[in-house]
Amino acid sequence: MFTQFFGNYLLRKQLVTAEQLSEAFKTQKGTRMKLGVLAINAGLMTAEQVEKAHIEQQRADKRIGEVMVDMGYLTKDQVEDLFKTQPAGHLLLGQTLVDKGYMTNAEFEKAINAYKAEASLSDPEIKNTDEASVRKLINNFYNFSSRGGSVYMTNYVSLLFKNLIRFIGDDFVPMSPCSANSSIKNVIMQDISGGMNMTSLVYAEKTALIEFASRFAKEELTEDDEYTQACVSEFINLHNGLFAVNISNDTGMELQLEPQCYYDEMDMIGLSRACVLPINYSFGTINFVVQI
Amino acid sequence: MKILICDDSMFVRKKMKDAIKAVDPSIEMLEAANGRQAVEKYKSEKPDLVFMDIIMPEESGVDALSEIMNTDKNAKVVMASSVGTQENLKQAILMGAYDFLQKPIENADVARIIAKASE
Numbered sequence: 336m337f338t339q340f341f342g343n344y345l346l347r348k349q350l351v352t353a354e355q356l357s358e359a360f361k362t363q364k365g366t367r368m369k370l371g372v373l374a375i376n377a378g379l380m381t382a383e384q385v386e387k388a389h390i391e392q393q394r395a396d397k398r399i400g401e402v403m404v405d406m407g408y409l410t411k412d413q414v415e416d417l418f419k420t421q422p423a424g425h426l427l428l429g430q431t432l433v434d435k436g437y438m439t440n441a442e443f444e445k446a447i448n449a450y451k452a453e454a455s456l457s458d459p460e461i462k463n464t465d466e467a468s469v470r471k472l473i474n475n476f477y478n479f480s481s482r483g484g485s486v487y488m489t490n491y492v493s494l495l496f497k498n499l500i501r502f503i504g505d506d507f508v509p510m511s512p513c514s515a516n517s518s519i520k521n522v523i524m525q526d527i528s529g530g531m532n533m534t535s536l537v538y539a540e541k542t543a544l545i546e547f548a549s550r551f552a553k554e555e556l557t558e559d560d561e562y563t564q565a566c567v568s569e570f571i572n573l574h575n576g577l578f579a580v581n582i583s584n585d586t587g588m589e590l591q592l593e594p595q596c597y598y599d600e601m602d603m604i605g606l607s608r609a610c611v612l613p614i615n616y617s618f619g620t621i622n623f624v625v626q627i
Numbered sequence: 628m629k630i631l632i633c634d635d636s637m638f639v640r641k642k643m644k645d646a647i648k649a650v651d652p653s654i655e656m657l658e659a660a661n662g663r664q665a666v667e668k669y670k671s672e673k674p675d676l677v678f679m680d681i682i683m684p685e686e687s688g689v690d691a692l693s694e695i696m697n698t699d700k701n702a703k704v705v706m707a708s709s710v711g712t713q714e715n716l717k718q719a720i721l722m723g724a725y726d727f728l729q730k731p732i733e734n735a736d737v738a739r740i741i742a743k744a745s746e
Contacts, residue, residue, distance in 0.1 A: 562641075568636060569638050572636075575709070576709020576710040592710060594684040
């Protein structure tokens with residue numbers, strides 16, 4: 336999940352464009368990690384040293400690992416360890432951006448270090464992606480502590496991200512949250528009642544909803560019709576259901592879901608405390624709205 | 628074998644039909660979009676097995692389960708929901724549900740339930 340927030344950081348700092356990030360997400364599966372990015376991320380080498388090693392490699396005609404050892408930047412064991420470690424998602428993204436020429440090694444080094452400092456996350460926390468680290472990332476980003484129901488909001492959004500990765504894809508970037516205002520179009524709403532009252536909505540441009548539905552249904556959908564709406568409705572129903580199960584298991588509080596409703600257009604009056612969470616996919620922005 | 632699928636989501640009904648077809652294409656399938664329709668179809672068609680969503684407009688799956696069990700105490704009604712809490716599970720079994728299916732629907736779970744109902 337660090338990858339998605341790192342993606343947001345890159346956009347926010349205008350280090351890459353939305354198009355470049357989207358392209359990198361699309362192609363990153365075929366990316367082969369290189370020692371330089373791994374060593375920079377591990378804090379074992381600077382970008383400058385990596386560049387020097389690459390220049391030396393062209394002259395010496397040796398493997399890059401050997402060159403880095405010869406130059407005294409890394410030990411043989413460190414090279415082996417770096418290659419052995421399964422690269423985290425954000426590294427794959429970073430390597431793809433470097434390979435495509437959207438960033439240099441130096442820019443990547445600066446960005447990854449700055450983001451780690453901003454998020455106050457250590458390397459093990461990033462690598463482990465355990466519940467506590469995910470919650471920390473989400474709280475840092477959304478600042479739910481300043482809102483009512485912050486614990487539930489954090490639980491809700493943490494699960495939402497997991498479900499997006501599980502059912503839709505990990506190629507998304509969360510954008511800054513905003514407050515609900517004016518009217519919105521193409522909306523699916525589900526109320527939750529019982530131990531607490533919640534309202535959940537999802538809305539987006541029709542083209543984005545169609546692609547979202549296609550990914551969820553694992554079918555090629557092209558029309559904005561009842562079936563497409565049913566697919567998106569089922570995603571939100573599934574997510575809310577799993578949230579209710581978690582709450583029941585963790586606190587004993589029972590929640591009931593109401594049937595979902597679709598609206599071509601609706602006014603956000605009555606949702607003044609709602610938090611809008613835009614999620615950018617390559618196919619468009621999907622907006623989730625939560626009010627507790 | 629005749630199976631009644633009751634869910635207000637046409638997407639879930641389609642996925643359920645695909646899962647049943649994968650088990651045995653000869654199984655006859657009936658559909659209902661809410662609890663009221665399900666009760667009517669149950670009475671007229673007497674299916675061997677029912678997959679029933681819980682959260683539906685007009686008449687919930689729980690109410691429909693109750694009505695069907697009053698009509699036929701041997702009815703095999705599987706409750707399906709995304710809210711698979713212990714409480715919901717307990718309530719469904721107490722009301723006479725045959726089984727509980729946690730959404731998202733997995734073909735293997737559908738196959739297991741059909742095999743059990745065919746015994």
